[in-house]
Amino acid sequence: MTKNEFESVVRDHQRMVYSIACNFFHNDAIAEEVAQDVFLQLFEQHRTIQLGAHCVAWLRRSTVHRCIDAMRRSSFRQEMQVDCMPDIASEVPETDLLLQEGLRRLIASLPEKPRTVLILRYGEDMDVEEIGRTLQMPVRTVWSHLQRGTAMIREKATRYLKEKVLEGDRR
Amino acid sequence: MSQFERDLREALRHREPPSGFADKVLARSCESVTRHTARPWLAVAAALVLVMGGGIFVQQQRQHAEDEKAKEQLMVALRITGSKLRNVQARLSTIQQRAVERQSNP
Amino acid sequence: MRKIMFVGLMLMAATASAQQIDMKILDKLAEKAKGKTEINLDSSMVKSASDLLNQKKGDEAAARKSAKDLTGLFLRNYEFEMEGAYKREDLKPLLDQLNSPNWTPILRNQEEKEQTEIWMHRTNGQADGMLLVSMESKEVTVINAMGITNIGDLSNVGQLGNLAGQASKPPTKPEEKKANDD
Numbered sequence: 397m398t399k400n401e402f403e404s405v406v407r408d409h410q411r412m413v414y415s416i417a418c419n420f421f422h423n424d425a426i427a428e429e430v431a432q433d434v435f436l437q438l439f440e441q442h443r444t445i446q447l448g449a450h451c452v453a454w455l456r457r458s459t460v461h462r463c464i465d466a467m468r469r470s471s472f473r474q475e476m477q478v479d480c481m482p483d484i485a486s487e488v489p490e491t492d493l494l495l496q497e498g499l500r501r502l503i504a505s506l507p508e509k510p511r512t513v514l515i516l517r518y519g520e521d522m523d524v525e526e527i528g529r530t531l532q533m534p535v536r537t538v539w540s541h542l543q544r545g546t547a548m549i550r551e552k553a554t555r556y557l558k559e560k561v562l563e564g565d566r567r
Numbered sequence: 568m569s570q571f572e573r574d575l576r577e578a579l580r581h582r583e584p585p586s587g588f589a590d591k592v593l594a595r596s597c598e599s600v601t602r603h604t605a606r607p608w609l610a611v612a613a614a615l616v617l618v619m620g621g622g623i624f625v626q627q628q629r630q631h632a633e634d635e636k637a638k639e640q641l642m643v644a645l646r647i648t649g650s651k652l653r654n655v656q657a658r659l660s661t662i663q664q665r666a667v668e669r670q671s672n673p
Numbered sequence: 674m675r676k677i678m679f680v681g682l683m684l685m686a687a688t689a690s691a692q693q694i695d696m697k698i699l700d701k702l703a704e705k706a707k708g709k710t711e712i713n714l715d716s717s718m719v720k721s722a723s724d725l726l727n728q729k730k731g732d733e734a735a736a737r738k739s740a741k742d743l744t745g746l747f748l749r750n751y752e753f754e755m756e757g758a759y760k761r762e763d764l765k766p767l768l769d770q771l772n773s774p775n776w777t778p779i780l781r782n783q784e785e786k787e788q789t790e791i792w793m794h795r796t797n798g799q800a801d802g803m804l805l806v807s808m809e810s811k812e813v814t815v816i817n818a819m820g821i822t823n824i825g826d827l828s829n830v831g832q833l834g835n836l837a838g839q840a841s842k843p844p845t846k847p848e849e850k851k852a853n854d855d
């Protein structure tokens with residue numbers, strides 16, 4: 397990969413890399429820092445990475461690993477038990493568009509593995525085999541994390557929606 | 568795919584990094600070239616290439632940053648314009664509606 | 674009412690000859706404003722800016738369509754602290770320019786505390802620009818959109834439909850999404 401090709405790769409894939417990190421942390425500053433580090437790492441290894449699908453796979457893998465590493469450092473730790481997850485009902489969003497914001501917060505508060513799997517499945521449209529290869533995880537483990545993650549979010553989202561319905565009834 | 572899964576997809580859709588992100592990455596990659604080179608002659612050669620190519624690169628960066636600013640301004644201006652025009656349209660609709668009502672209820 | 678802070682958006686001062694109307698005479702009015710937005714985009718800036726707009730992204734897609742014929746976009750928006758901080762006479766130097774044969778009034782709507790005027794600019798009988806002047810009790814907006822032949826082209830950006838459309842659009846297949854986004 398030449399320097400010009402590297403520049404093209406940065407411009408073509410910055411949204412993907414940044415979005416994975418943003419969805420992981422729900423924090424723009426951290427996401428930007430992680431995303432920059434990913435591309436710098438790509439630059440350092442650019443001679444060994446081919447353009448195209450190989451590069452995209454490398455970027456996804458690298459972004460996910462950097463996010464996990466960053467999360468494991470205590471300052472970025474956001475993993476919480478289900479019962480301790482932020483109660484988004486208290487924010488009383490006015491429109492359904494903010495439901496998406498609520499979902500993003502919930503996803504960012506999941507444990508590391510379900511969070512990663514959900515982001516790759518629904519944010520990157522990867523199938524479970526691809527996710528398994530990226531995370532070096534058996535397919536059934538990917539399924540397990542996917543189901544666990546969606547169950548956690550459903551449970552919390554249902555609780556939030558009940559609150560919303562009750563508020564609507566009270567008005 | 569269920570509605571819940573569609574909501575998750577929508578929530579996790581790609582979004583734009585902050586303005587100037589690519590330029591910052593490219594600038595840092597240039598710095599890392601000069602920082603990591605151990606051999607002095609290679610550092611000099613790299614520095615020369617950077618100086619020669621860097622001028623063009625910086626100019627491109629500046630141009631891109633200006634284009635991004637122009638894009639933001641264009642969006643702001645078009646949103647304000649759209650809003651004002653829709654206000655007028657709404658007022659005209661109300662006037663028309665009242666005229667129709669007056670005609671049907673003399 | 675939109676709260677718009679003055680952010681110093683003059684990237685390039687367009688010469689008076691490039692504009693259909695001289696906005697600099699609003700500088701005196703600007704001095705009375707507590708909040709200002711001033712935007713000057715000539716044709717090359719409009720082109721560079723709209724090239725960066727995402728064709729598939731809600732509001733940006735609408736903006737790209739709106740900007741297709743634009744050869745310049747000049748905007749002044751001033752917000753005032755109190756009612757009565759400005760008078761219609763403050764806009765007279767601007768409105769006097771519309772006495773030129775190139776300008777034709779299209780619409781004048783006056784209600785209790787608001788007045789909006791829309792004018793079309795013609796060159797050799799062909800429509801090639803629009804001026805919108807909106808005077809509210811605490812806000813004045815003047816917009817000159819050069820190159821526009823159909824005012825309706827400008828009313829699509831910022832609609833809730835663009836955002837709601839983005840939120841509720843049907844999910845694309847994985848292959849389509851990857852092609853679209855990257």
